[in-house]
Amino acid sequence: MTGVYTLVIAMSVVVVILGLLVVGLLRSHAEILRRLESLGAGLDGRHDHDTGRITLSRKTSHLDRDVRVTGLTPQGEPVVTTLSAGSDPTLVAFLSTTCSSCTSFWEGLESSTMYFGGNRHRVVIVTLGEAEESPTRAQTMAKAGADVIMSSTTWNEFGVPGAPYFVLIEPGTGSTLGEGSAMSYESLVEFLTDATNDQTWDLETFRSPLSEETRIDSELRRAGLLPDDPRLYHEEGDISEDGVT
Numbered sequence: 001m002t003g004v005y006t007l008v009i010a011m012s013v014v015v016v017i018l019g020l021l022v023v024g025l026l027r028s029h030a031e032i033l034r035r036l037e038s039l040g041a042g043l044d045g046r047h048d049h050d051t052g053r054i055t056l057s058r059k060t061s062h063l064d065r066d067v068r069v070t071g072l073t074p075q076g077e078p079v080v081t082t083l084s085a086g087s088d089p090t091l092v093a094f095l096s097t098t099c100s101s102c103t104s105f106w107e108g109l110e111s112s113t114m115y116f117g118g119n120r121h122r123v124v125i126v127t128l129g130e131a132e133e134s135p136t137r138a139q140t141m142a143k144a145g146a147d148v149i150m151s152s153t154t155w156n157e158f159g160v161p162g163a164p165y166f167v168l169i170e171p172g173t174g175s176t177l178g179e180g181s182a183m184s185y186e187s188l189v190e191f192l193t194d195a196t197n198d199q200t201w202d203l204e205t206f207r208s209p210l211s212e213e214t215r216i217d218s219e220l221r222r223a224g225l226l227p228d229d230p231r232l233y234h235e236e237g238d239i240s241e242d243g244v245t
Contacts, residue, residue: 071151074139110143117193
C-alpha cells in the first residue's frame with residue numbers, strides 16, 4: 001500500500017506542477033496580447049490583415065452640407081473652418097501627440113496645402129481638445145505650415161475610433177470620398193492617389209454627355225436585352241391590335 005500512496009502523491013505533485021506551468025503560460029500570453037493591443041496591433045478578425053493599408057470607401061451620394069470644425073489652435077486661438085470649402089478635396093487627419101503611430105504623419109503633413117497623386121489637397125489636422133491633449137506638445141509636433149485644430153467635438157461627430165484616422169472630404173458637397181486608418185505615411189499617400197484617380201474616373205464615366213445613354217444600355221444588358229433587340233422598337237400595326245387606330 002505504501003507504494004500506491006507514494007505513486008498517488010507523486011502524480012499529484014506532477015499535476016500541480018503542470019497546472020502552475022499552464023497558468024504561467026496563460027498569463028504570459030495575456031500579457032503579450034495586452035502589449036500588442038497597446039501598440040495598435042489588434043487581433044480582431046474583422047480587420048484587414050494588411051494593417052498598413054487604409055480603407056477606401058466610395059461615396060454613395062452628395063450630402064450638400066458644410067462640414068464645420070470648431071475648436072482652438074495649439075496657440076489657444078478660437079477657429080472655425082469649413083472642410084467642404086474651396087475647390088480642392090480636404091484631408092482631415094485625426095492625430096494625437098501621444099500616439100507613436102502618428103509620428104510619421106506629424107512629420108509628413110507639413111503644410112495646409114499638399115499634392116498627392118499629382119493633385120492638390122487641403123490638409124487639416126484635428127487633435128482632441130485642450131482638456132484631453134497637450135496644446136504645447138501639439139504646437140511642438142506640428143510643422144510650421146500645418147493647419148491644426150484641437151476639437152474633441154469633431155472626433156465625436158466623425159466617430160473616430162482612434163488615431164491615426166483619416167477622412168477625405170469632397171469640395172462643395174461635403175461628401176466623404178474615403179476614410180480609414182493607416183499605419184504608415186506611404187499607405188496614406190497611396191490611399192489619396194487611389195481616391196483622386198477614382199474621382200477622376202467617376203467624373204469621366206458618369207458625368208460625360210454619353211453617360212445617360214451608357215447607363216441605359218447597361219441596364220438593358222442586365223435585363224437580357226441588346227440595343228438592337230426588336231422588342232425595343234415599335235412596328236406598324238402593333239397599336240391597332242389593341243383596338244386603337
